[in-house]
Amino acid sequence: MWFKHLHLYRLHDEQVIPLDALEDALDAQAFRPVGPHEAKRAGWSRPAGRHGRSLVHEIQGHRLLTLSRQERLLPSSVVKELLEERCLEQEARQGYAVTRRDRLAIKEKLVEELLPQAFTRSTRIDVWWDTRRRLIGVHCASVKRAEDTLDVLRQSLGSLKVTPVTVSIPPGRTMTEWLTKPETRPDTLLLGDQIELRAASEEEGVFRGRQVDLEGEEVQAALDAGRRVSQLRLSTEGQMSFTLHEDLAIKSIRFSDNLVDEANDSTDDEDPILKLDTEFSLMAHTLTSTLGQLIDWLGGETETPPATP
Structure with missing residues (x-):
């Protein structure tokens, strides 16, 4: 449970969203595993894992949310190697070099074929929401991953007015x-x-x-x-x-x-x-x-x- 990294944001919404309303909003975008032809998927899961029943764990005004991500691992080197083979095969059949448009079409079809066979990787990002002080902390090392997590939360809620916490002296x-x-x-x-x-x-x-x-x-x-x-x-x-x-x-x-x-x-x-x-x-x-x-x-x-x- 103990956070290792933290990116801190100021929440500008004055009204605290009721717990039931937050639960319903997250449930509409609850996590589901990636499908055979999906590259990645993100959604909300229970902070307590299989032992929990709620998508929001709250204690004394502090809320804990968990965003789960799953992606299929398809190395670009593998795609590139197979793409070259497919392009050479098509060139041999048609007698001239494939066009850029044809190359993109071959690549799209190739990725579609490979995705169901690819391994998946799952990650989770916890979000600490201090409702009393209107602060949100995202538990991840990358600021881009923190922003992506807030984007998912914004989509779930319909609106989320936040900015990174800044101080008067650099x-x-x-x-x-x-x-x-x-x-x-x-x-x-x-x-x-x-x-x-x-x-x-x-x-x-x-x-x-x-x-x-x-x-x-x-x-x-x-x-x-x-x-x-x-x-x-x-x-x-x-x-x-x-x-x-x-x-x-x-x-x-x-x-x-x-x-x-x-x-x-x-x-x-x-x-x-x-x-x-x-x-x-x-x-x-x-x-x-x-x-x-x-x-x-x-x-x-x-x-x-x-x-x-």
Whole structure:
């Protein structure tokens, strides 16, 4: 249940959609496995898996949704190789080279033949919806995958006014200042041991450090040379550690051992619903607290116009 990555969005809809209405909207686009001739399919599934009955898992104003995706794996190299064979066979029969239009038609027919034989790959993306603070967090590493997930949610609801959370001071500038001016760093914010530094010119490359002293000479020399922080490993004591990116993406999240132990001690593995309740509640409250602090440390959230429904 514990999220590893997070892309955060501000919800501009003032009214909270009722739980029953949300359930019905998601049910209309519930997940179904891909058909023999389909390349991919996405739909909503139960966060608790086979043990759950609902497409929305809610506790204390926090909602958990799960988007399931399934796609057929058809390597482009295989398609290309067989396409060349088919084109050569047709050229031999007709006595002249196939046209571009004929080539596209042959490819479409070939893909249609191969799809039913292709293996499938299934993935799931969880969505955390804080109804009280009007925040939505998408659990995935890629911002494109996060946007695609919100597009499916928008289709299901008919409208979804969201924008990425933005802060008044660019995160890269603040992170750089935390290292060059340690006195500006919040007392409860701890430095990790990973960093990425970028120069003003792309030709100068990127400095990446792992298991390094962020206040050591090597990092300070790079900062003195004019590089700025684009990624920084941080932690909040007793809550979580994470890598903050300059676009405000939160990645490589690791919740504290105390939280994980608390969840394990409070639940019985034989009751998966209770286990989900406990882990989701602890995680959601930790994210709310940590992200609220982080946004304040970065100068506060800026007002952004709502996205087009």
